[in-house]
Amino acid sequence: MGKKLKVELVFGATTYSVAFLLLLVWLFAAAYFYVNPLGSCKHQLRFWRDYSLISIKKGDFAIEEVLNEVIQEDTLKFQLRRFVRDEDRIQFENTGFSCLHSQISEVCVSERPLIIDNQTIYVPSSHLQLTKKLKLYGEVNAHHRVSPVTIVAGEQSTNSSVPACHVTHDVPAVVFSSRGFAGNMYHEISEMIIPLFITTRHFQSQVKFVITDFNPKWVKKYSRVLKSLSGYDVINPAENGTVHCFPGGVIGLKYYGLMALNSSDLPGGYSMADFRKFMRESYNLKYKNVVQIKRERPVLLLISRKNSRIFLNERQMIALMEEIGFEVVLVRPSGMSDLAKFSRVVNTCSVMVGAHGAGLTNEVFLPSGAVMVQVVLLGLEWGSTAYYGGPASDMGVQYLEYKIDPEESTLLKKFGRDHPIITDPDSIGTKGYYAFRSVYINGQNVDVNLTRFRETLVQAMELVDLDL
Template structure:
C-alpha cells in the first residue's frame, strides 16, 4: 500500500511539474503584455502632457509673430480686439489673431467682431498699393456680429493663413519687388508654419518660385479658384508688408530682416555657389542682350572689346533660361559683373556675389528710374554700381526725333508736357543705343579693377 501511495505521489508531482512548465510561457506572455501596456500607457500619458504644452507654445509662437506685423496704435488694437490693419504709404495688410473662415468661392474672410455690430472692408492683397495692376482681385473682409452665423467650415487648418495675390507676373522686377520680397518679409518669421492662399493664382508664377515658396511655407499653396469651399484657420494675415523698391528695412515691421539676410536665404534656397566675388576664379561678365527695344546696336563689337579688356563673356538673350529662376540665378552667381541697358533684367543683380559689379547703361529719359530701381538698391546688396550714362549721339532717338529735339536735349520736359505714358513709350519702347566703345571701355576697365583687386582675394 505504501509503495502504491509513493508511486501516486511521484506521478502527481511529475504531472504538476509538467503543467507548471507548460504554463510558464503563458505566464511570461501575460506579464510581458501587462508590462508593455503599462509602458504604452505611461508613454501616452507623458506624451499627451508634452503635446498639450507644445500646442500652447505653438499658439503663443504664432500670436507673437502675428503681433510683430503691426505697431503702435494698431498693435494695441490687435491686443484688445484680435484684429488690426497696418496701412503704410506703399502697402496695407490686416492681421487677425482670432479664428477666421475664408470662403474661397468669393474670397470673403469672416472675422468674429466680438460685439453686436458688423462692418466690412475690402483690400487688394498686393504689396505696392499706389501702383496696383488691373488683375489684382479684391478680398472682402467681414467682421461679423455675435448673432451672425458665417458659412460652415468644410476644412479645418491648424496654421494661420497668409492671403496675397500673384496677379502681376511675367516681369522679374515686379515678381521679386512686389511679391517675393514682401512675402519673405511677412512670412519668414513663422518658420514655414503658415498656409499660403494665393489669390489670382498663376501656375507659372508658383512653378517658377516653387523653391522659395516651399521654404516659406511647409504646405502647398491654396488656389482659391480651384477650391470653391470654406476653410477655417486659427488666425490670418491678408496682404503683404512692403518696405521699398527691392528693399528690406531691418528697422521696419516685422523687424530684423535686411537685404543681407534675404540674400543669404536666396543662396541657401537656390543653391548659389559663390558668396563673394573673390571666390570666382576668373573675371566673368554676363551681358543681358535685348532683342526688342533698348537693344545694343553694336553688340558684337562691344563683346569683342570686353573680351579684349580681360573678361570672359556670357551673353544671355530672352529664353526659357531666364524664366527658370533656379538655373538663371546660378548662372548670374557665377559672374563677377552684370551688364545691361536699363530694364527689369537688372533685377538679377540680387543673385550676384558680394563685391561683384552691376553696370547699368542709362538711356535717355531713364535717369530717375535707373537710380531708384537698380542703382540705389545695388548698394544695399553689397554690389558695386557703375553707371554708364549715354550721350545723345549714342541714342537712336537722335535720329528718330532729331538731335536738337527736346526728346534728346531735355527728356524731363517730355514727362512734364506729354505725361508719363507717352514719355514711357518714347524712352522705353522706341529707344536703342549704339555704344561709344572708346568711352565705354573706361567703365569696363574700372569694373575689372574692382573685381580683381577685391580685398578678400
C-alpha cells in the same frame, strides 16, 4: 579644529551657492522652454520629457496635447503681434484684429480665426464690426490688375450665412495676390518676393500661403522661394469651392517700396543681406563672395535685349570685353526663363552688364563684391538709379553707370537734336507714364560709343582685381 570647521563652512557655503545657481539655471531653462515662442517648442518639450525633466508619462497624451495647443496658441499670438505697433497695438489687444496702414500698403493682421471662402474672408468676433475691401498687392499702380478680397469681421461672421469649414488648418495663413505686375522680374522681386520674405520669414515655415488671383506660372517660377518660406503646399482659394479655416493670419504683404526693406519695422528685423542669403539658400547657389570664384579670367555676363533698348553694336561690345580680359557670357531673354538654372549662371559671374530693364534684377544672385554695370539710356537716369543702382549697394554689389550721350541713342536720329525728347525728357514725363514709356523705354535703342565704354569696362576689371 577651527581651521577644519572654517574649511567645512566655506565648502558648505560653496556647495549651497553652486546648488542655488544650478536651481536658478534650471528654473530659467524651464521658463524658457515653456514660454519662449521662438524655435521649436514642441521639440524642446519632447527633449525634456525624454530625459524625465518634466513629469509627463508616455500615456498622458491628453496632457501633452493640451500643452502643445497652449504652446501653438502662444507662438501664433507672439508671431502676429510682432507686426503691430503703436496705436494699432491697442486695437489688436482689444479685438485680436488690426489693419496697418501706410502710404503705399495696407496689411490686416488677425489672431482671430479666419474663414476663407474664395475672395471673402470672415473673422468671427464679438468685439469687432467691420466690412472692407482690400487689394492684396503693395504697389498701388498695379491695383487695377488685382481682384479685391472682402473682409467681414464681427458678429455677422458667426451667423448661419457663413460657410462651414471644409478644411481646417493648424498654422496661420498669409493671403496675397499673385497677379499685379507678375511677368516682369523686377516687379516680381520688388513687389512680391521681398514683401513675401519680410512678411513670413519669422514664421519659420509654419505658415500656409493662400494665393488669390492664382497664377500657376508665377507659382511654378518661384516654387523654390515658396517652399523655403512655407513647409506646406500653396492654396488656391478659388479651387473647387473649398472653404479653408485658419487659427489666424496676415491678409496682404508688407511693402516698403522699390526693392526696399525696413529692418527697424520688420517682425524679424531682416536686412537686404538677410534676403540675399535667403535667395542663395533657396536656389542652392555656390558663391557668397566674388573672391571665392576661381577662374583664369573673370566672367562677364552681358544681358542682350531683343525688342527695345537693344545694343546695336553688340558684337563689337563683346570683342572689346574679351580684349580687356573678360570671359563673356551672352544671355538673351529666353535664357532667363528657368530661374533656378539661370541664377546659378549669374552667381558664377564677376561682372554683369545690361541696359536699364528687368533683366538687371538678377543682380540679386551676384556674389558680393561683383560689379554691375548699367548702361543708362536717354531719359532713364532716375529710374536706373532708383530701380537698380541704389539697391545694388544695399546688396553688397559694386555699381557702375555708363550714361550714354544723345548721339548714342536712336532717338536723336529720329527726332533731331533740338526736339524736347532730346533736350528736356522731364517735359515728356509731364504727359504721363505711358507717353514717357512709349518714347524712352519702348522706342529707344543704343549704339554704344566703344571708346568711352572701354573706360567703364576697365574700371570694372580693376574693381574685380581689387577683390581678387
